[in-house]
Amino acid sequence: xxxxxxVLIGKKPAMNYVLACLTVxxxxxxxxxxxxxxxxxxxxxxxxxxxxxxxxxDVGVKNIAINTEQVKSVETGSMNNVSSIEILLGK
Amino acid sequence: xxxxxxVLIGKKPAMNYVLACLTVxxxxxxxxxxxxxxxxxxxxxxxxxxxxxxxxxDVGVKNIAINTEQVKSVETGSMNNVSSIEILLGK
Numbered sequence: 001x002x003x004x005x006x007v008l009i010g011k012k013p014a015m016n017y018v019l020a021c022l023t024v025x026x027x028x029x030x031x032x033x034x035x036x037x038x039x040x041x042x043x044x045x046x047x048x049x050x051x052x053x054x055x056x057x058d059v060g061v062k063n064i065a066i067n068t069e070q071v072k073s074v075e076t077g078s079m080n081n082v083s084s085i086e087i088l089l090g091k
Numbered sequence: 092x093x094x095x096x097x098v099l100i101g102k103k104p105a106m107n108y109v110l111a112c113l114t115v116x117x118x119x120x121x122x123x124x125x126x127x128x129x130x131x132x133x134x135x136x137x138x139x140x141x142x143x144x145x146x147x148x149d150v151g152v153k154n155i156a157i158n159t160e161q162v163k164s165v166e167t168g169s170m171n172n173v174s175s176i177e178i179l180l181g182k
Contacts, residue, residue: 038133039130039133040133041132041133042129042131042132042133042174045132045157045175046174048174049158049159049172049174053159061157064155064157066136066139066140066152066155066178067140068140081140083133083136083137083139083140084136087157
């Protein structure tokens with residue numbers, strides 16, 4: 001599921017993930033997938049926009065999918081729903 | 092640009108916007124568009140997921156578009172780029 005062309009977006013500054021995506025593309029990949037959950041979703045959109053508008057203008061958004069994932073709460077042990085996004089970027 | 096079938100997602104709880112969408116659909120609309128900027132993007136995804144999975148299962152995600160908007164900073168007066176999302180939901 002998690003291949004080398006996938007960048008998981010977390011809590012670091014967006015530019016870190018932009019660099020990670022650029023590395024994937026520089027290594028010869030035609031596409032890179034951004035994945036994020038919860039509040040990191042807006043950062044994933046930021047990364048996609050910074051990458052396609054500034055650093056890799058030959059790369060565009062190919063597909064965006066949103067979904068719901070079940071996550072077990074660390075505090076209560078109950079299952080919570082959390083939204084997720086997958087942004088496929090490609091040449 | 093902003094028609095009656097558009098729901099702008101801001102800082103209120105997601106359920107407020109889910110109700111707004113349900114109202115639009117109940118009024119006979121076939122589709123509703125969610126728009127959000129910056130950190131509200133993840134909430135827009137939440138709203139889309141809650142609506143399509145729980146309250147209006149006949150409605151699905153038809154299209155998702157991401158973009159960059161220029162916003163004038165209130166503090167400095169300079170122009171900032173902010174990411175935006177548009178989620179089109181329809182029957």
